[in-house]
Amino acid sequence: MxxxxxxxxxxxxxxxxxxxxxxxxxxxxxxxxxxxxxxxxxxxxxxxxxxxxxxxxxxxxxxxxxxxxxxxxxxxxxxxxxxxxxxxxxxxxxxxxxxxxxxxxxxxxxxxxxxxxxxxxxxxxxxxxxxxxxxxxxxxxxxxxxxxxxxxxxxxxxxxxxxxxxxxxxxxxxxxxxxxxxxxxxxxxxxxxxxxxxxxxxxxxxxxxxxxxxxxxxxxxxxxxxxxxxxxxxxxxxxxxxxxSDGGDNKDIQTTQKKIKTILPSACHFCFTNGNFEDQMVISIGNFSYLTIVKGPLTTPRGEMNFSGHCLLIPIEHIPKLNVGQDDFANSDLVKEMGQYERSVAKMNYIKFDMSTIVFEINSERSIHFHKQIMPIPKFLIMKFKASLERHVNFNNERQTNNAKLNFEEYLIDSEDYLKIRNDSKMNYLQFTVYETSEAPAMVYIAKFQPDMRLDMQFGRRVVAFMLRLPKRIKWDSPVCHQTKEQETEETANFQKGYKEYDIIKS
Ligand SMILES: [Zn+2]
Missing domain, CATH: 3.60.21 (Purple Acid Phosphatase; chain A, domain 2)
Incomplete structure (x- = not known):
């Protein structure tokens, strides 16, 4: 009705x-x-x-x-x-x-x-x-x-x-x-x-x-x-x-932080070695990283895009953050490949579906397995990003007294100042990457934090959900976001179809 x-x-x-x-x-x-x-x-x-x-x-x-x-x-x-x-x-x-x-x-x-x-x-x-x-x-x-x-x-x-x-x-x-x-x-x-x-x-x-x-x-x-x-x-x-309600956000965060040391690749959702790994969700596998659809997508099919478009980009290696002090990190194959994947999805979103792209990631030594969330945003809504970010920062800093205070800095993705932060393995930070188009260099918004501070794990989804006016889809496990295994399989197939000509791994 x-x-x-x-x-x-x-x-x-x-x-x-x-x-x-x-x-x-x-x-x-x-x-x-x-x-x-x-x-x-x-x-x-x-x-x-x-x-x-x-x-x-x-x-x-x-x-x-x-x-x-x-x-x-x-x-x-x-x-x-x-x-x-x-x-x-x-x-x-x-x-x-x-x-x-x-x-x-x-x-x-x-x-x-x-x-x-x-x-x-x-x-x-x-x-x-x-x-x-x-x-x-x-x-x-x-x-x-x-x-x-x-x-x-x-x-x-x-x-x-x-x-x-x-x-x-x-x-x-x-x-x-x-x-x-x-x-x-x-x-x-x-x-x-x-x-x-x-x-x-x-x-x-x-x-x-x-x-x-x-x-x-x-x-x-x-x-x-x-x-x-x-x-x-x-x-x-x-x-x-x-x-x-006691089982809400804050508890999730605390238990996640306590569990960190005990989650091994064999039990990690993002590791292939996990016996329950859900391969019906994988879109593309590279040499160092892979692309998969997400459980409980935030975004929903729009216009020509007949799939949610919300995907994860994940290193194959079980690492908590992108930079864990690898040799020559900045020039590593992992960084190169993940950059290519990210840009290829932004390109598909923009050229094929007329969408901008937002990427959200948490680089924390206390995370379990690093991943980037990539979400398509209708072009006419992308200008709402800064206002939404500001609003949620204010809320986080003023109302959630236990959370790490966030202060975002804005950089061009290829600027030296940004690369300095990314290339420092001691840094812990939240990052949004905004691809308004797929040609112009993306803008990066970074907030550093101390890893022992409590973080709002839903922060990225909150900012994007507000832009899209989808408040009920903030949490991946909300009933409205749930997809059956069949739906996930279909989502993956539709994504692969749309992504085929942009995939960095040619089949
Ligand atoms: Zn893992």
């Missing part, structure tokens, strides 16, 4: 900040509310989207609704309205609606009884989509929210929906007598910030309309500079959930 407005083109440029209005109607109040909304639209608008939520009944709904001067209206409520009129869309039950300007509305207008029956389907829908849900409208409250306020009955199934959707705004019409608004709270896995609002209906004496601005680009880490206003995530207060 994912509906998309027709003629959607991702390259079309719409304003990223939109004005929204949500009003709570009752069966007989629609015309009265519509008149008030028209006035509001003149006074406080114009709005980009207006949602009417609540209990609308088909037989009480007026004929010939005049929407002159108003944007598309959404009727989101308990019942489906047939023939609701031009420029009006009726949504009910549960589903996701992607508007022309990329705003994504999720809705669950079912009551507890209906939800008990459809819960699995609802969850499947919300789990499957990788579109970030901007606005989630539900009839009922989630249990998380009722625990927070202690006032209203909540539904457990909606906790799961909200935790999966991580909507920027969760708006409910379950309590028709009162208006309430929660402070913002954050999700660990994606850094997204959510806020809950319950709107009273027009017949109450309370606030029945809620107007707000939504910045589609601000989908993660909004409020990062304003930490006092964030409250603890109410969906994590359940004991069972807390247990799960």
């Amino acid at each position: 994912l509906h998309r407005a027709e003629n959607t083109t991702t390259s079309k440029h719409y304003s990223l900040i939109m004005k929204l209005l949500v009003v709570h109607v009752t069966p007989k109040s629609f015309e009265q509310v519509l008149e008030k909304v028209k006035k509001l639209n003149k006074k406080a608008g114009p709005f980009d989207h207006i949602c009417f939520i609540g209990n609308l009944e088909d037989d009480a709904y007026p004929k010939d609704v005049d929407t002159t001067g108003l944007p598309t209206l959404y009727l989101i409520g308990n019942n489906k309205i047939n023939d609701c009129g031009e420029n009006i869309i009726s949504l009910n039950g549960f589903g996701l609606y992607e508007c022309l300007d990329r705003l994504v509305i999720g809705y669950v207008t079912e009551d507890s009884k209906q939800l008990a029956a459809s819960k699995n389907e609802v969850m499947e829908l919300f789990k499957k989509t990788d579109a970030p849900v901007d606005l989630l409208i539900t009839q009922e409250w989630s249990s998380g929210m009722s625990r927070l306020t202690g006032e209203f009955y909540g539904n457990d199934a909606l906790d799961e929906v909200v935790s999966t959707a991580e909507p920027r705004y969760h708006i409910s019409y379950g309590d028709n007598k009162h208006y309430c608004e929660s402070a913002s709270f954050q999700w660990d896995s994606t850094d997204r910030v959510s806020r809950f609002v319950n709107i009273a209906d027009i017949d109450s004496k309370n606030k029945w309309a809620y107007a707000f601005n939504l910045n589609l680009e601000g989908s993660s880490q909004e409020g990062a500079s304003d930490s006092q206003k964030l409250i603890e995530n109410p969906y994590k207060l359940k004991p069972s959930k807390r247990k799960m």
Whole structure:
């Protein structure tokens, strides 16, 4: 039940900040509310989207609704309205609606009884989509929210929906007598910030309309500079959930660091000698390194590219970082070959698929087996790289107090200053390489760190996910990123087909 407005083109440029209005109607109040909304639209608008939520009944709904001067209206409520009129869309039950300007509305207008029956389907829908849900409208409250306020009955199934959707705004019409608004709270896995609002209906004496601005680009880490206003995530207060969240990022990092010395090539995922090595994923094998598709790709097929394009470039030798003090490292065959591979993929992305390329790598003596992540980026999005990097650096440095502080320096890939860092085997650093085109020399962004400091292992994916507006794909093991073995095999075959004429190893 994912509906998309027709003629959607991702390259079309719409304003990223939109004005929204949500009003709570009752069966007989629609015309009265519509008149008030028209006035509001003149006074406080114009709005980009207006949602009417609540209990609308088909037989009480007026004929010939005049929407002159108003944007598309959404009727989101308990019942489906047939023939609701031009420029009006009726949504009910549960589903996701992607508007022309990329705003994504999720809705669950079912009551507890209906939800008990459809819960699995609802969850499947919300789990499957990788579109970030901007606005989630539900009839009922989630249990998380009722625990927070202690006032209203909540539904457990909606906790799961909200935790999966991580909507920027969760708006409910379950309590028709009162208006309430929660402070913002954050999700660990994606850094997204959510806020809950319950709107009273027009017949109450309370606030029945809620107007707000939504910045589609601000989908993660909004409020990062304003930490006092964030409250603890109410969906994590359940004991069972807390247990799960303790297994998050930081623990991953700690265990990875502890395990380092004990992971031998025979157990390493990137070593051929590992008995479980997954060769259905290998794209090309050179003399010193190889290219493979990635488990749980961040990017998704786009345009002419019928595969995700996210790949890994890995030295065959089990080394934690590229430079471990090899003899004549700068002129070594490994460095030459990996450079050739990297440029050949960037060339394919650019020439064949009209894409720029970002390469991310962590050079740390505490890593297990060094690798570079190579990701295609639509050309029109590559200019967002610096802003995304800056945003995530600020977040890392100001909010994540346990993480190594990052300070990126910018170099041309063939500059002496950069090569000096790369050729020093004592250096530990994060690196992004940005190939805007495949001809001009790439730009390199480097942040050095002390190897005993904690690192955000997802940093590279976070920066790119933000550029592509794919917050749910930050972690490779998120359900939306999962691919079956068959899909992986197909991805590899499609990649090989596209890459054939660029492969540095001619078959
Ligand atoms: Zn290895």
